[in-house]
Amino acid sequence: MSPAGCSHVNGYKVDNWKQNLRVIYQCFVWSGTAETRRRKVRQSDAGWTELAKSCVCHMCGAHLNRLHSCLYCVFFGCFTKKHIHEHAKNKRHNLAIDLLYGGIYCFVCQDYIYDKDMEQIAKEEQRKAWKLQGIGEKYTTWEPTKRELELLRHNPKRRKITTNCTIGLRGLINLGNTCFMNCIVQALTHTPLLRDFFLSDRHKCEMQSNSCLVCEMSQLFQEFYSGHRSPHIPFRLLHLVWTHARHLAGYEQQDAHEFLIAALDVLHRHCKGDTIRDDNGKKANNPNHCNCIIDQIFTGGLQSDVTCQVCHGVSTTIDPFWDISLDLPGSSTPFWPLSPGGDGSTVNGESHLSGSTTLTDCLRRFTRPEHLGSSAKIKCGGCHSYQESTKQLTMKKLPIVACFHLKRFEHSAKLRRKITTYVSFPLELDMTPFMASSKESRMNGQYQQTVDVINNDNKYSLFAVVNHQGTLESGHYTSFIRQHKDQWFKCDDAIITKASIKDVLDSEGYLLFYHKQFLEYE
Amino acid sequence: MCSFCEKIELTAQYDSKFVLFLPLNPHRSQSCYLAIKISNTVFQMKMEDMPLSGPDNTKLEALVHDIYSELVEDACLGLCFEVHRAVKQGYFFLDETDQESMKEFEIVDQPGVDIFGQVYNQWKNKECECPNCKRLIAASRFAPHLEKCLGMGRNSSRIANRRLASNNNNSKSESDQEDNDDLNDNDWSYGAEKKAKKRKSDKNQNSPRRSKSLKHKNGDLGKSIISEPYKYNYNTGISYESLGPDEVRSLLTTQCGVISEHTKKMCTRSQRCPQHTDEQRRAVRVFLLGPSAPSLPDADPVVESDSFDIPEGQTLMNHPQWEDSPDISPTDSASSKASTNHSDSRKLKKKKRMTLNLNSGVGAAAAAVVGGGGGIGGVGCLASGSSTSGGSSQSSISLPSKKKRPKLSAASISSTYHDLN
Numbered sequence: 037m038s039p040a041g042c043s044h045v046n047g048y049k050v051d052n053w054k055q056n057l058r059v060i061y062q063c064f065v066w067s068g069t070a071e072t073r074r075r076k077v078r079q080s081d082a083g084w085t086e087l088a089k090s091c092v093c094h095m096c097g098a099h100l101n102r103l104h105s106c107l108y109c110v111f112f113g114c115f116t117k118k119h120i121h122e123h124a125k126n127k128r129h130n131l132a133i134d135l136l137y138g139g140i141y142c143f144v145c146q147d148y149i150y151d152k153d154m155e156q157i158a159k160e161e162q163r164k165a166w167k168l169q170g171i172g173e174k175y176t177t178w179e180p181t182k183r184e185l186e187l188l189r190h191n192p193k194r195r196k197i198t199t200n201c202t203i204g205l206r207g208l209i210n211l212g213n214t215c216f217m218n219c220i221v222q223a224l225t226h227t228p229l230l231r232d233f234f235l236s237d238r239h240k241c242e243m244q245s246n247s248c249l250v251c252e253m254s255q256l257f258q259e260f261y262s263g264h265r266s267p268h269i270p271f272r273l274l275h276l277v278w279t280h281a282r283h284l285a286g287y288e289q290q291d292a293h294e295f296l297i298a299a300l301d302v303l304h305r306h307c308k309g310d311t312i313r314d315d316n317g318k319k320a321n322n323p324n325h326c327n328c329i330i331d332q333i334f335t336g337g338l339q340s341d342v343t344c345q346v347c348h349g350v351s352t353t354i355d356p357f358w359d360i361s362l363d364l365p366g367s368s369t370p371f372w373p374l375s376p377g378g379d380g381s382t383v384n385g386e387s388h389l390s391g392s393t394t395l396t397d398c399l400r401r402f403t404r405p406e407h408l409g410s411s412a413k414i415k416c417g418g419c420h421s422y423q424e425s426t427k428q429l430t431m432k433k434l435p436i437v438a439c440f441h442l443k444r445f446e447h448s449a450k451l452r453r454k455i456t457t458y459v460s461f462p463l464e465l466d467m468t469p470f471m472a473s474s475k476e477s478r479m480n481g482q483y484q485q486t487v488d489v490i491n492n493d494n495k496y497s498l499f500a501v502v503n504h505q506g507t508l509e510s511g512h513y514t515s516f517i518r519q520h521k522d523q524w525f526k527c528d529d530a531i532i533t534k535a536s537i538k539d540v541l542d543s544e545g546y547l548l549f550y551h552k553q554f555l556e557y558e
Numbered sequence: 559m560c561s562f563c564e565k566i567e568l569t570a571q572y573d574s575k576f577v578l579f580l581p582l583n584p585h586r587s588q589s590c591y592l593a594i595k596i597s598n599t600v601f602q603m604k605m606e607d608m609p610l611s612g613p614d615n616t617k618l619e620a621l622v623h624d625i626y627s628e629l630v631e632d633a634c635l636g637l638c639f640e641v642h643r644a645v646k647q648g649y650f651f652l653d654e655t656d657q658e659s660m661k662e663f664e665i666v667d668q669p670g671v672d673i674f675g676q677v678y679n680q681w682k683n684k685e686c687e688c689p690n691c692k693r694l695i696a697a698s699r700f701a702p703h704l705e706k707c708l709g710m711g712r713n714s715s716r717i718a719n720r721r722l723a724s725n726n727n728n729s730k731s732e733s734d735q736e737d738n739d740d741l742n743d744n745d746w747s748y749g750a751e752k753k754a755k756k757r758k759s760d761k762n763q764n765s766p767r768r769s770k771s772l773k774h775k776n777g778d779l780g781k782s783i784i785s786e787p788y789k790y791n792y793n794t795g796i797s798y799e800s801l802g803p804d805e806v807r808s809l810l811t812t813q814c815g816v817i818s819e820h821t822k823k824m825c826t827r828s829q830r831c832p833q834h835t836d837e838q839r840r841a842v843r844v845f846l847l848g849p850s851a852p853s854l855p856d857a858d859p860v861v862e863s864d865s866f867d868i869p870e871g872q873t874l875m876n877h878p879q880w881e882d883s884p885d886i887s888p889t890d891s892a893s894s895k896a897s898t899n900h901s902d903s904r905k906l907k908k909k910k911r912m913t914l915n916l917n918s919g920v921g922a923a924a925a926a927v928v929g930g931g932g933g934i935g936g937v938g939c940l941a942s943g944s945s946t947s948g949g950s951s952q953s954s955i956s957l958p959s960k961k962k963r964p965k966l967s968a969a970s971i972s973s974t975y976h977d978l979n
Contacts, residue, residue, distance in 0.1 A: 269700075274701065
């Protein structure tokens with residue numbers, strides 16, 4: 037019996053009490069819409085059928101005033117008018133349930149009680165109802181266990197992270213041209229899902245040696261949330277990255293984007309211990325369906341459709357990606373024209389200030405149908421011959437964190453230079469026009485004029501920006517990261533300062549990190 | 559009203575526009591463990607559009623008002639239940655924080671200091687322990703140190719070889735060799751003895767730790783190397799047994815490779831070295847790499863048969879030019895006599911003899927390095943030590959050559975030490 041329960045429930049827990057309780061919850065508490073209520077009622081015990089539609093107080097007929105239902109018999113009564121109290125006294129039925137929130141009231145204790153078994157039933161029924169209503173899983177806040185409560189009581193020095201708190205922010209010492217690494221580390225430590233994963237200790241290391249990069253990331257989060265104010269020296273991280281990604285090793289200036297991909301790759305490889313095990317206890321070691329945290333957060337699917345110009349047969353492949361590299365105007369690859377019949381001019385609320393390019397422009401170019409010339413004929417499965425074709429890229433599945441890489445460093449045969457064209461990017465980004473599903477509906481002739489308000493799946497908000505100042509050969513990386521909603525900070529190696537949203541949006545932008553606004557739970 | 563026990567504890571203030579719920583005093587009675595902390599802003603609701611009671615009210619508006627207030631009340635009840643449960647289950651206290659200590663963590667937003675209130679750039683003296691060699695290194699120099707420590711950088715193997723050679727030559731190995739390397743990341747440099755001595759004395763003035771030996775170490779950083787035309791090296795042979803097949807293969811693409819009968823080592827001169835014939839070269843490739851050994855490359859662009867100049871492509875790798883030396887080791891094979899004849903016809907220059915350890919691995923790396931951020935790729939010139947050889951290097955082969963400047967592209971040398979941040 038839980039401490040918050042009472043001994044008086046024991047009298048209730050006899051016979052078929054669980055089923056009875058479930059019925060009460062299903063019919064009267066969590067039954068959701070009227071349809072579901074009616075539907076549910078048909079299935080349940082006949083004795084309750086009649087009364088399901090009449091959730092009113094038996095004494096005064098009101099349906100407000102905090103209606104309670106007696107647990108022992110079919111009786112509804114108001115709480116505020118004490119009708120249910122009278123019933124309890126008369127009939128000695130000491131337990132009643134609040135029909136609005138499902139709390140159990142004990143008349144002997146004169147208080148609401150929380151019995152573990154009963155709460156279990158309540159939770160299950162609530163989940164069932166949500167599923168039926170189409171809400172799906174809802175986020176439940178963490179509740180400490182008894183043991184955890186004890187621990188917490190013995191350690192009163194707790195820090196609560198409020199909006200004006202520095203905890204979670206920390207500088208990083210530059211170890212010698214390692215500003216590229218520092219920026220990526222700042223972006224990763226401020227990825228909310230990654231932070232939650234590591235701070236809740238979800239990594240179970242299976243590597244024998246000390247060289248697990250995921251463990252080092254975990255340690256990094258501990259350092260960031262330790263409350264220390266002096267900058268952290270990420271020398272162990274550097275050592276591990278160089279050990280596992282040899283192509284990055286070497287004291288020279290490197291590309292932050294390359295580092296990001298290499299780091300994600302090593303983390304993904306080292307995450308083996310956290311994959312889901314199937315029923316036999318064997319690990320789901322399918323490389324195509326890795327379920328590690330990196331894949332869950334960063335991996336998206338890019339759909340490539342090659343359409344034969346002769347028979348119009350489409351060959352589709354889906355490739356996984358961790359980032360989207362976008363060409364910029366001013367590079368040697370032609371930027372304009374965009375796709376014909378392009379979407380509205382101001383998607384995502386960006387305004388074309390004096391003709392500057394926007395991120396949406398770059399994305400539109402990325403997803404435009406591209407005519408592959410006669411020199412690149414593809415063998416068509418339908419025509420069984422080599423035909424000219426068009427190729428188009430769209431997003432099949434968007435990752436939770438989308439990283440956009442603006443290709444500012446040109447390494448073509450003709451020239452090597454940095455493209456400094458200003459590209460404006462928004463704080464909130466809607467990826468719906470670039471989805472494969474949108475393309476299909478466009479092709480089917482349905483033009484999406486109205487934005488689907490209910491479908492929030494493709495809305496993203498910016499949380500980190502990595503910038504590069506300087507030239508191709510030498511330069512410096514800094515980053516902006518978002519700590520709480522709308523609080524931005526500039527991270528320049530060891531120096532963290534507060535930044536305004538305007539500073540962020542005016543910056544050049546090299547790597548842009550967007551996070552999904554609405555998360556669905558399974 | 560307290561929602562649970564209906565004792566009056568709550569005060570509600572009605573404004574024409576707002577309904578405000580003011581904070582409750584924590585209220586504990588026998589049956590209510592309720593402390594509602596509703597901040598002023600949480601349940602602040604604008605009721606501008608709500609009709610005030612008056613003679614103009616229609617029934618509809620009254621209904622709307624009722625529904626609205628019912629919704630609000632239900633929401634408040636939900637909050638009450640949450641707090642009640644938290645108190646009863648015992649985790650309500652988790653929300654409390656220590657107000658004074660929280661002040662320590664407030665964000666500072668002032669010019670000249672970071673968010674912690676600290677002045678910029680005070681972190682110069684941070685140190686960390688290298689996971690490899692366990693030494694304490696300054697944090698801002700950790701990356702270059704680690705590169706050398708792990709043997710990963712462009713120059714690491716060269717430097718390591720130099721150290722090995724110097725150890726073999728019984729010269730005092732310096733404990734600060736690595737520090738020197740850190741500071742003098744430079745791999746050309748062997749000057750004439752005169753210059754070396756001069757440099758050495760310079761160094762001695764500045765830092766007494768530096769070499770006492772006759773090592774011809776790297777010039778100081780930033781010294782223009784092009785101004786020293788007298789670069790040379792002698793090559794000792796390479797013992798093929800110690801090399802792996804890949805190293806052998808890469809070695810044989812650039813060097814003669816014929817194994818000397820006396821020393822059992824591979825000739826490290828160019829593939830057109832006159833001391834050995836092409837047949838010998840082919841034979842050694844078959845011997846070392848099997849019948850499928852790659853064939854010798856085509857003739858070099860340099861056509862002169864009696865020239866020892868290294869072809870263009872190799873210049874970048876083995877940039878020092880071959881100089882004459884009056885000393886010819888008698889241990890060379892008979893064919894070396896032929897070279898002496900050649901050398902007679904050339905102008906001789908007295909140069910200090912140097913020993914050189916060519917590491918094939920370095921050779922392979924050099925080719926790869928030239929591409930990358932514009933760094934200096936050089937293999938050949940490892941000055942290692944005095945010419946008195948202990949075990950390893952016996953023969954110093956004289957390489958007569960024309961007095962030509964090495965075909966260095968100035969760009970490749972003078973370019974690109976990347977700016978530090």
